[in-house]
Amino acid sequence: MGLGAVMLGFFRLFFFLMIGLTVxxxxxxxxxxxxxxxxxxxxxxxxxxxxxxxxxxxxxxxRYDHSFRRRLILLVYVVPLGLIATLIYMVNFR
Structure with a gap:
């Protein structure tokens, strides 16, 4: 399996993950x-x-639209992507 196929698979996974997280x-x-x-x-x-x-x-x-609580909802994106990045790092560099 070449690097291109791996990157295509990664981008496909990332694309569908972002769609799911957006929903x-x-x-x-x-x-x-x-x-x-x-x-x-x-x-x-x-x-x-x-x-x-x-x-x-x-x-x-x-007031709610500008509140900290509203911004905390962005963690829906940050936490899964951070966990995936940590997992990739641990698998490849440990």
């Missing part, structure tokens, strides 16, 4: 955003706030 990232991201929206709706009802409920929820979601 997982999208699902986790949507789930997290919906949980935040539900929490904001509960907070509105519990505190008995008055005014524009939709604006309150939009402000809360805008």
């Amino acid at each position: 997982v990232y999208g699902a986790v991201s949507l789930y997290s955003r919906e949980m935040r929206r539900a929490k904001l709706k509960r907070r509105w009802a519990e505190k008995g706030l008055t005014g524009d409920r939709a604006a309150f929820i939009q402000r809360g979601l805008r």
